[in-house]
Amino acid sequence: xxxxxxxxxxxxxxxxxxxxxxxxxxxxxxxxxxxxxxxxxxxxxxxxxxxxxxxxxxxxxxxxxxxxxxxxxxxxxxxxxxxxxxxxxxxxxxxxxxxxxxxxxxxxxxxxxxxxxxxxxxxxxxxxxxxxxxxxxxxxxxxxxxxxxxxxxxxxxxxxxxxxxxxxxxxxxxxxxxxxxxxxxxxxxxxxxxxxxxxxxxxxxxxxxxxxxxxxxxxxxxxxxxxxxxxxxxxxxxxxxxxxxxx
Amino acid sequence: xxxxxxxxxxxxxxxxxxxxxxxxxxxxxxxxxxxxxxxxxxxxxxxxxxxxxxxxxxxxxxxxxxxxxxxxxxxxxxxxxxxxxxxxxxxxxxxxxxxxxxxxxxxxxxxxxxxxxxxxxxxxxxxxxxxxxxxxxxxxxxxxxxxxxxxxxxxxxxxxxxxxxxxxxxxxxxxxxxxxxxxxxxxxxxxxxxxxxxxxxxxxxxxxxxxxxxxxxxxxxxxxxxxxxxxxxxxxxxxxxxxxxxxxxxxxxxxxxxxxxxxxxxxxxxxxxxxxxxxxxxxxxxxxxxxxxxxxxxxxxxxxxxxxxxxxxxxxxxxxxxxxxxxxxxxxxxxxxxxxxxxxxxxxxxxxxxxxxxxxxxxxxxxxxxxxxxxxxxxxxxxxxxxxxxxxxxxxxxxxxxxxxxxxxxxxxxxxxxxxxxxxxxxxxxxxxxxxxxxxxxxxxxxxxxxxxxxxxxxxxxxxxxxxxxxxxxxxxxxxxxxxxxxxxxxxxxxxxxxxxxxxxxxxxxxxxxxxxxxxxxxxxxxxxxxxxxxxxxxxxxxxxxxxxxxxxxxxxxxxxxxxxxxxxxxxxxxxxxxxxxxxxxxxxxxxxxxxxxxxxxxxxxxxxxxxxxxxxxxxxxxxxxxxxxxxxxxxxxxx
Numbered sequence: 103x104x105x106x107x108x109x110x111x112x113x114x115x116x117x118x119x120x121x122x123x124x125x126x127x128x129x130x131x132x133x134x135x136x137x138x139x140x141x142x143x144x145x146x147x148x149x150x151x152x153x154x155x156x157x158x159x160x161x162x163x164x165x166x167x168x169x170x171x172x173x174x175x176x177x178x179x180x181x182x183x184x185x186x187x188x189x190x191x192x193x194x195x196x197x198x199x200x201x202x203x204x205x206x207x208x209x210x211x212x213x214x215x216x217x218x219x220x221x222x223x224x225x226x227x228x229x230x231x232x233x234x235x236x237x238x239x240x241x242x243x244x245x246x247x248x249x250x251x252x253x254x255x256x257x258x259x260x261x262x263x264x265x266x267x268x269x270x271x272x273x274x275x276x277x278x279x280x281x282x283x284x285x286x287x288x289x290x291x292x293x294x295x296x297x298x299x300x301x302x303x304x305x306x307x308x309x310x311x312x313x314x315x316x317x318x319x320x321x322x323x324x325x326x327x328x329x330x331x332x333x334x335x336x337x338x339x340x341x342x343x344x345x346x347x348x349x
Numbered sequence: 350x351x352x353x354x355x356x357x358x359x360x361x362x363x364x365x366x367x368x369x370x371x372x373x374x375x376x377x378x379x380x381x382x383x384x385x386x387x388x389x390x391x392x393x394x395x396x397x398x399x400x401x402x403x404x405x406x407x408x409x410x411x412x413x414x415x416x417x418x419x420x421x422x423x424x425x426x427x428x429x430x431x432x433x434x435x436x437x438x439x440x441x442x443x444x445x446x447x448x449x450x451x452x453x454x455x456x457x458x459x460x461x462x463x464x465x466x467x468x469x470x471x472x473x474x475x476x477x478x479x480x481x482x483x484x485x486x487x488x489x490x491x492x493x494x495x496x497x498x499x500x501x502x503x504x505x506x507x508x509x510x511x512x513x514x515x516x517x518x519x520x521x522x523x524x525x526x527x528x529x530x531x532x533x534x535x536x537x538x539x540x541x542x543x544x545x546x547x548x549x550x551x552x553x554x555x556x557x558x559x560x561x562x563x564x565x566x567x568x569x570x571x572x573x574x575x576x577x578x579x580x581x582x583x584x585x586x587x588x589x590x591x592x593x594x595x596x597x598x599x600x601x602x603x604x605x606x607x608x609x610x611x612x613x614x615x616x617x618x619x620x621x622x623x624x625x626x627x628x629x630x631x632x633x634x635x636x637x638x639x640x641x642x643x644x645x646x647x648x649x650x651x652x653x654x655x656x657x658x659x660x661x662x663x664x665x666x667x668x669x670x671x672x673x674x675x676x677x678x679x680x681x682x683x684x685x686x687x688x689x690x691x692x693x694x695x696x697x698x699x700x701x702x703x704x705x706x707x708x709x710x711x712x713x714x715x716x717x718x719x720x721x722x723x724x725x726x727x728x729x730x731x732x733x734x735x736x737x738x739x740x741x742x743x744x745x746x747x748x749x750x751x752x753x754x755x756x757x758x759x760x761x762x763x764x765x766x767x768x769x770x771x772x773x774x775x776x777x778x779x780x781x782x783x784x785x786x787x788x789x790x791x792x793x794x795x796x797x798x799x800x801x802x803x804x805x806x807x808x809x810x811x812x813x814x815x816x817x818x819x820x821x822x823x824x825x826x827x828x829x830x831x832x833x834x835x836x837x838x839x840x841x842x843x844x845x846x847x848x849x850x851x852x853x854x855x856x857x858x859x860x861x862x863x864x865x866x867x868x869x870x871x872x873x874x875x876x877x878x879x880x881x882x883x884x885x886x887x888x889x890x891x892x893x894x895x896x897x898x899x900x901x902x903x904x905x906x907x908x909x910x911x912x913x914x915x916x917x918x919x920x921x922x923x924x925x926x927x928x929x930x931x932x933x934x935x936x937x938x939x940x941x942x943x944x945x946x947x948x949x950x951x952x953x954x955x956x957x958x959x960x961x962x963x964x965x966x967x968x969x970x971x972x973x974x975x976x977x978x979x980x981x982x983x984x985x986x987x988x989x
Contacts (some may be wrong), residue, residue: 139838140809152523174525188516192538198517201534202524238927246520253524268694268928269865273909273921280920295839302911302921325913339843340913341868 103165104177104256104289105130106151112159113143113150120146122313123160128257128306133283133290135304135321137297137336143313144293148259151291152180164257175204179255183262185242189234195220195245196230202252219248223278240271247278257289264299272299279303297340301325309333357618366614369607377427380420388417399590406592409582419579419596426575427604429490429568430556436494437501437555438548444498445505449513449536450528460506466499474499475558479567489568493558497551504547508540546616553608560601576601656826656859657683657706660720664701664710672715673932676701677883680958683827686857688850690870690891692906693880694928702880703831703863707746724826741772745820749832751812755804761815762788762800768822783822791818791848810841814848821852828852831863846873867894867906876964879903882929882939885958888966899961899972902940938970946971 106128113121121143128134138144149155151162153171162169169178179202182188189198196216203212217227223244234242243263250258260279264272280303283290294300300307301321308318309332317330328334357363392412400407406416444463448456466474474496475489482488512518513536521531562568563577564584571578576597583593664676676698683689693699705716708728721728726739748754755764762784769780781800788796791814804812813833820828830849834842850873852858864870870877871894879887879900887900898904908922915921926943929935938956941947951970958968967973 139840149519152519154519154522172525176523176525178523180520180523182516182520184516188520190517190521190535190539193534201521201526240927249520249524269867269906269910270694270924270928273911274923276911277920277923297839298911298913298915301913302915302917335840337913339839341839341842341846341866341872 103130105165106169106178106257106289106291107163108147108151108160109163110160111147111150111157111162113146113155114158115146119158120155120313121150124310124313124315125160126308126315126318128289128291130289131287132306133279133292133304134306134308135300136291136293136308136310137295137300138310139295139336141312142310144295144310145261146313147310148180148261148291148293151259152176152178174253176253177256178259179250179253179257180259180261181243181246181250181263184266185239185246186234186266188246189242189249191234194231194233195225195237195248198245199230199249199252202249204254215252216248219252220245222251222282223248224274238271239267240274243267243271243275244278247275247282251282251286255288257291259291259293261293262295265294265296276302297325297336309336354615354618357615360614360618362610363614363618366607366610369603370611373423373427373604373607376420376423378424380423384417384421387414388421389413397586397590400592406596407590409593415579415583415593416596418574419576419600422575422579422597423600423604425486425569425573426556426559426577426601429486429575430493430552430559433490433493433555433559434497434548434552436491437497437551438544440495440498441501441503441505442544444502446509446532446536448506449509449532463499463502463506467503469499471496471500472558472561475562476567479562484567484570486569486573489559489562492562492567493555496558497555501544501547501551505540505544508543509536512536512539542619543616546612546619548612549615550609550612553605553612556601556608557605576604654684655682655722656685656687656724657861658720658722659702659706659718661718662702662705662721663715663717664698664705665715665717667713668932670932674934675714675883676705677934679880679883679885681878681885681888683859683861685826686853686859687876688853688860688862688874690874690877691861691863691880692865692867692870692877694865696882696928696930697880698883699863699865699880700831703746703829703861706861707744707829708740709746738772741768742823743826745817745823745825745828747813747816747820747828747830747833749835751809751816751836752804754816755812757804760801760803761807765800765815765819765822768819772823784818787818787821788815790821791815792844793818808841809837810844813837813841813845817845817848817852824856825858827859827861829861829863832865833862834869835865842869849873867910868912871895879906882934884939884955884968885966886940886968888958888964890965893965897965899965899967900940900969901944901946901971901976904976938968945976946974 108124108126111121111124112119124147136144136147146155150157151169153169164177170176199216199219200212203215216230220227220230225241225244225248229237229241229245237245264275267275276299279290282288292300292304304321306319307321307324309316309324309330311332317324317328317333324333325337328337358367390413392408394412395408396410396412398404398408404414404416406419409415444459447459451459475492478492478495479488482491518531518535521535559568559575560577560580563575564581566581569575569578579597580594583597587594659682660680662676662679663674665672665674679702681689691699691702701710704710706721710716716729718729723739724743726736728736730736755761762781765784765787766777766780769775769783770777775783785796785800788800793799793811793814807815828849834845837845846869849860853860862870862874871891874891877889877891877894878885879902881902887898887903889898889903894907898907905922905924909924911921924943929939929942935941935952937952937954938947941951944951956968956970958966960966961972
């Protein structure tokens with residue numbers, strides 16, 4: 103069982119409540135898209151799940167048990183928005199991936215595992231010896247994905263992983279996310295402000311506003327027949343859709 | 350890494366400082382070996398002698414040669430200073446890294462203690478410790494080491510906090526890597542450079558402090574001696590034999606200077622990106638002769654209708670290996686009331702094109718063009734009051750980040766009013782009234798009260814609207830907006846785009862909209878310029894983006910972006926490879942390496958931007974040819 107469940111989760115920074123009583127379930131083997139605007143609490147929720155932000159209330163469970171935030175293994179892994187700051191500039195891609203692997207195993211075994219992971223994210227295993235500054239944004243984001251997979255997670259949280267990428271590589275990373283999810287049966291919480299991107303990868307969608315979930319449900323229903331006004335406003339604002347003005 | 354350090358030595362200052370440090374260290378190593386016996390040779394027949402050919406700086410009260418003693422004193426002086434700085438750095442590192450390892454609460458206590466310690470003047474602390482440890486070399490070393498520690502602790506703390514906030518530290522912690530391991534693998538290596546630099550500069554000050562303590566009699570005691578001690582001995586006789594005090598004084602000065610200069614030149618060398626400088630720029634001027642206009646363009650007569658006319662625009666920046674052309678021969682015109690979008694990926698030169706139009710390219714960049722006219726006025730002409738007024742009133746620029754485009758310490762209204770007082774000679778009252786009017790025009794509710802607020806009291810979208818309002822203070826004929834909505838939320842983005850559209854309609858203002866987002870540009874603009882590696886590869890009507898695009902790059906760009914109607918059963922179209930940097934633009938078409946249609950000609954010859962029909966222009970040897978028509982991607986487009 104690797105169902106990620108947020109139960110009435112509240113996170114406060116000082117007097118501001120960033121996340122306010124959020125209940126959300128990411129079913130095993132599914133991709134749940136979490137959409138919302140800046141300041142809605144999307145990233146805070148992700149950080150709370152991996153133990154980077156303290157909970158002020160509620161609980162977060164993985165397969166019924168609290169998410170471990172100390173020691174190893176860590177069944178919940180996260181991929182960050184900016185591949186330029188999420189890889190140590192002084193470590194090679196291979197070292198970054200190796201670091202996240204569970205300890206143990208031979209040196210050769212680890213090297214083979216790095217190669218396997220890099221191939222899994224469609225990177226040439228030669229990249230293992232490169233420092234991030236020699237990799238493109240898309241390649242870095244693949245390394246970050248490989249690092250997250252190296253920890254053998256049951257759930258991955260992807261926090262705006264395509265927002266910092268150029269459009270020509272965004273598509274490739276989205277394809278990769280779908281492919282990995284399908285092949286490995288991963289459970290993914292996919293955070294994005296871009297509805298079209300979420301629509302493409304997620305089967306369920308939750309809409310966050312001011313730290314509260316205003317609507318959630320199957321992606322095709324939420325994105326075609328939204329029941330909340332805010333979801334409707336978000337959908338109307340997606341560029342490239344005919345709006346009353348342009349007609 | 351190697352390159353950055355060797356760059357330090359290549360500047361004249363860096364070279365001098367390095368030579369000085371090597372000299373001082375060599376002296377410290379070799380001095381006692383070479384002159385040790387000479388310096389200790391007592392000659393009671395020749396005490397307190399004045400400088401002579403035999404004793405250049407005279408002798409002391411036991412007839413010992415002062416110059417030799419000054420040279421020999423280099424070792425204890427430098428060594429003690431280095432030991433002191435090592436103590437400072439080690440303690441500083443421990444205290445500075447402690448908050449990271451200890452967790453929030455205990456960490457806060459440590460930081461508070463360090464902050465209090467920093468508040469004490471270093472020399473007072475040193476005197477205090479010197480009294481505690483007693484007069485003597487050991488006491489003085491401990492005193493100076495300890496008194497320097499708080500500053501290093503503070504520095505380390507700040508640097509550690511900066512690195513600890515990075516995502517890769519978060520990623521390592523999420524992966525279950527222990528705090529100490531994170532500290533040693535991720536944090537310390539990334540703060541090493543600034544620490545080393547500061548330790549070098551610190552060594553210089555430790556040397557000075559140590560000399561000071563010895564001079565006061567709190568440091569090295571007879572019969573041992575360092576520079577401070579020699580200074581102390583010599584100062585008594587300064588009116589008789591000035592050289593006795595000046596020799597050790599000069600040594601201190603030289604050594605202190607050596608460490609400080611070295612540290613500072615290293616800091617400078619590591620902090621500045623490659624190869625910018627006068628020399629690099631000089632070669633630029635010779636190399637960046639604008640290419641003859643071979644772009645196969647019919648020369649239209651400039652009509653009254655044209656607001657902006659750009660021909661063969663080139664922007665060149667000096668790079669480490671010579672000038673780099675980041676914008677390579679861009680030509681387009683914008684007519685009255687027309688909205689032209691410029692799309693491209695990062696590094697395509699789209700933002701630099703905008704900056705070149707508004708004459709905001711940084712000083713070391715060069716802008717060349719066969720023509721760069723705004724309303725018939727040459728923007729390349731020398732900077733005059735007339736040109737500034739033209740730019741100030743006829744052209745409005747909107748930047749990506751509305752937070753940084755306003756001065757945070759001044760009220761919004763005053764910042765808008767400045768345009769009118771400066772360029773239009775209005776009184777403050779008139780200017781303020783105009784500012785309020787313009788804020789209302791960009792749909793800011795309760796404009797009068799809002800004008801008295803500061804930028805931080807505005808939301809992101811509101812600030813962006815105020816920025817547009819600032820552009821409307823004059824009577825702009827052209828608004829250049831560089832990624833105006835990228836930093837905004839989607840709902841706010843829509844409001845800003847609507848506002849821009851409304852302004853265009855109301856006053857027939859032309860718009861140049863720079864964006865990485867093809868869908869935004871497609872929605873707002875009449876025409877779209879697609880840029881790749883510093884060139885315009887296609888210029889087409891926005892309505893034709895999805896259906897009539899002819900350049901394979903444009904087509905791939907449109908297909909690669911998912912929208913609300915993308916087929917979920919198929920993978921998204923992708924563009925193989927990576928964008929080519931302008932520095933390594935090949936002789937042929939820059940897109941050839943990623944293009945499914947590329948052949949030998951594409952790799953050898955850069956295709957010119959030629960008109961196909963009407964105002965549609967494309968730079969491709971195979972415009973509009975089907976890209977592997979059997980492939981799924983192509984059908985996807987047709988089904989849209």
